[in-house]
Amino acid sequence: MSEANTTQTEDASQRTTDDAGGAIGGSAGRTTTGESEERIEDHWRNYEFAGEPKLSVEDLDVYYGEEQALQSVSMEIPEESVTALIGPSGCGKSTYLRCLNRMNDRIKSARVDGSVQLEGEELYQDGVDLVELRRRIGMVFQSPNPFPKSIRDNVSYGPRKHGDISTGLLPKLLGRDDTEQREELVERCLRQAALWEEVQDRLDDNALGLSGGQQQRLCIARCLAVDPDVILMDEPASALDPIATAKIEDLIEELAEEYTVVVVTHNMQQAARISDQTAVFLTGGELVEYGETDQVFEDPESQRVEDYISGKFG
Amino acid sequence: MTDLQYRIRDYRQRTAPGAIAIHVLGAALFVAAAGLFWRGSGLFGVPLLGMVGLTAVGWRTHQGETARGLTLLAAALTVSVMLLIVGYLLVHARDAFEHMGVELLWMLEGPFWEPPSPEGNYSLTPLLVGTALTTVIATMVAAPIGIAGAVFLSEMAPERVRVVVKPGVELLAGIPSITYGFVGLVLVNQYFYAQFQTPTIASYFAAGLMIGLMSLPTVVSVAEDALSAVPESMKSGSLAMGSTEWQTTKSVTIPAAFSGVSAAVMLGVGRAMGETMAATVMLSHSKGIPVPFFDVFSRYGETLTTVIAQEAPNATGGMHESALFAAGVVLFVSVMSLSIGAQYVEWRMYRKLGGES
């Protein structure tokens, strides 16, 4: 980019950064008004597509104690596609993702207002079976969190807990041992996650002994083993080298044929490569632009999104 | 040795001559005081006073180096207390070990204990049986309920309950054992005597129950610490795959904290084993091996700790006292191995959870 261009936009970026400071510092009130004024100035585009949405989110507000992390986010996610979420650090991408499978319930200070629907069924209402919900909406976390168990047990954990696979002494006694299915499953999932080659000889080793990138892929494999409908991935390639990243990107595209995938990423080229539609969040927890990926990257409506994408701030 | 020489040279280069003088003089005075004290001379106060004076001088001239010397002295003293305890126990127990040989630990026919005769039998076998019985009963109370309590507090209880019960449990862990003993004597022993017709008013069963109840809060408290040290991200990982909270507790949290939880149990067992007062007050102090050996309601009642508490104040030296020290040695060795075992598993847990993630 040219020198002149940078100076021109400096004012705008300066202002937004100040606002970011305000949001993190806790003066939510000020930020809210500031941002919403800006939204009116900005052009806001929402993505419209044919067919029923898999997930639809309406007016989602999330607060951590007094601090607001998401501001009335509405967005509909189509089935069997890849949706990328991008935005600067701390803008609420992970928070948004955690709302989709109600993992925010675990955080005591978190409060969620608004509506999230899975195939038309409201997730924030009484009587929702969280176990069933999370079985259908799988998640790969931002930082790898394998269990302190063997690699094999990590991958087969979900199916075992759901009673789809039973191995061990008791099933053997009962003559219902699923060791073979388990081995097949472990291999298939590890292959999909591009990890099989590296670990096939040490499936019994403790997963905490793997490298960070390997752990990341193990968590992906673990999630695939449950066979969910929707897969939420929070920066799945953040700790990976280019080769593994490429493999994961291939995997994501492959998965989109069958599953609904929502991916958070900081890598805009990656988002452009793999996703069908992209949502841009900006500091303060606001969804600024959501649309077809090509359009968002080539011709964003909002000036701030354009600035962000061209790397001028954020 | 070159390492030591290197260190000495390093020390001399870095330290001012005055400070070195203070260090050397202080060390000499301390050795003198320790030597005099060891030999039982009341004169040990003289070099000690000298040290006080020296410290005063050193504090004004070379404060940093004096402080360093003092802290070194403190560390050395701490370690030497431990060594002294072990050494003195062993020295005093030697006679009994020589007198009884293997029979000190393993003897099936009485008479087991014939104080104050220097020639008589002194066998710890009935006391070992007593310690084993009370410890096993106590562990059967404290381990399962302790772990359940810890799981309840860290994984199930709502925050409001937790903030009240956790400090409450820690308070309970502080109730003196003599208090448990008194309640046990007045209420529990009476209860078993009246309702179950125990042969004497005391029984291993009642004492074991009381000791178990007593070590329970310790187990809960330590195990709870271990369980809540398991990172939230691990639990989230499990929940996000659609397993229930209980499955997460069972398959992720408890296995991840396994070392810490078992260290808690070992600590509880150690406390139960070394527990003195509740047992002293609640047992009958008659020595013998019950028939069958696990008859926890028999008329016998003496453990390694109670025999010391009961008889050491009046023992008049000689073989009897030496046998009591032998009981102390056995006790010390058992509890020490438990403690080292617990530290080892805890260290492993640290490695496991700290590893890479």
Next chain:
Amino acid sequence: MSTIDDTGVVAGVARLRNATTLPTMALSLLTVLMGWLVLFQQVGETNEYLGLPIVELFAISVLVQGLAIGGLGVASYVGALQSTSDRTAGLFTGAFVGSLWAVVTAVLVTVVAGLRMVYWPGSSVWIFSGIPVPLGILLSLLGGVVGFLAVVLPREDLGATLPVSALLVPLGMFALVGPLTVPWTYEPGWTTVVFPGSEVLPFAFFVTSLLGCWTLAKISEGFGATGRQRGAYYLIGVSVAATLGVLGMLVYFIVDKGFATLSTGASFDGWGGRLVLPVVDWAVPWFDANLPFVFNQPGGLFVDVPGVWPAILGTIWLVIGALVVAVPLGIGAAIFLTEYVERGRITQLVEVVTNGLWSTPSIVFGLFGMAFLMPRLSNGGRSMIVAQLVLGFMLLPLVLITSREAIISVPDEYRDASAALGVSRWKTVRSVVLPAAMPGVITGVILGVGRIAGETAPLLLVFGGQPYPSTKSPVSGGKGILESFSFSLQPPFITNSALTERGTALPFQLYTSITAGSSPKPEVFSLSEFGWGTALVLLLVVMGFFAIGVASRLYFRRKLNYE
């Protein structure tokens, strides 16, 4: 994909299941509670409610639970009850229920067949072609295995229910129609003790209802993973509550009975009195109250209400002495190990040593004091100074451990910042590290003091004097400790004749009131009344230290979190 797609995430409400399980669960919880109360003698085992003796009510309750559990299990199996049953009820349930089956078989075998459980010289065994066979044990093991298999083999809704039902229903029936009644007794054979029905039955009802409650909780969620979660929560919640109840009751007893003693002869006339502080002898404004049990000595001719004042003083002096020994040594050693030595083998060794020292039984410290310190400090006799040293040594590892933790947790940036300003190592420690670590150290010390203030065993060996001293001094001979310091120009320059006397302290006073055999003044207090009072005062003192320690830890933690 799987069949999951067809089902929604909102769980339907299973009305039939709730309508049947919830009232039964309430019944079993009530039975657990009442069983507990009867077991701990808070409710008489012959009480009558609703016109029926309580044992019969228990029996009916267990019978109802058993029938309900069995019925619901079968209903779920045949599909009449909505459920998501697993393939098996699992190993833990199997082991738990199986071991109960083993116990029941053992009782049956001894009562009905008259077999001895144990192969032991003198007990009857079944001789099979010259080989003694412990038939009783074999049979009860067999019972356990059968129970285990009955749980584990069938589908969960049958395995988790029917074997439980098979325990509950017969128990309820036999308790209702006999022979399991209050006068019934069980003589196991391996011991002379007799288990009376009045105690065994409430215990059995307690255990079986707990079992029932657990199973019903599983049924109420329709088995499966969620059912097990519900079951586990109930099982654990109820057992923890029952145990906490026992501990709570223990404290309640001490407070309740001790208070009667404590308030004997007490009077309160508002403000305006004076209290002479122990140790420093200052008079401060205080209530014009009279609390003879606290402020009197236990013995002597002219004491109307015997009290524990010397023991309180003794505890205070012991704590002071222990602090003087342990705090400088412990903090000094902690500083040396963290600030002056690299982390490595030496620090690791010291850590192992201190942890070991902390778990060393107190009686062993007593032995050490007796053998090493007594001959050197008080001519072989028991004495205050030796007791102070011994308790100090016991406190030392805790002070060392907590100080070290506190010092380590001071961030290195502080040290670096200070060092970058050219401040010497010791000055950094003194002005930056120690102040930051102080809260942790103080908390640790207070908790440790609570521990040693209640310590009794070593006192028997190195301190204990007369059971009921007749002066207010904590040591024998009635000397005051501060007054007894004397200085001379001859070595050892300072002597204190009071410190080399034996004496009394609160836990020791409680011990003597158990062993002395007679109360100091039988016309005022019986022996156990004096004991309850002493126990309460001891508890208050120790709990006071602990409460301060726990509170200060919470306080400092909060402060840290908000910074």
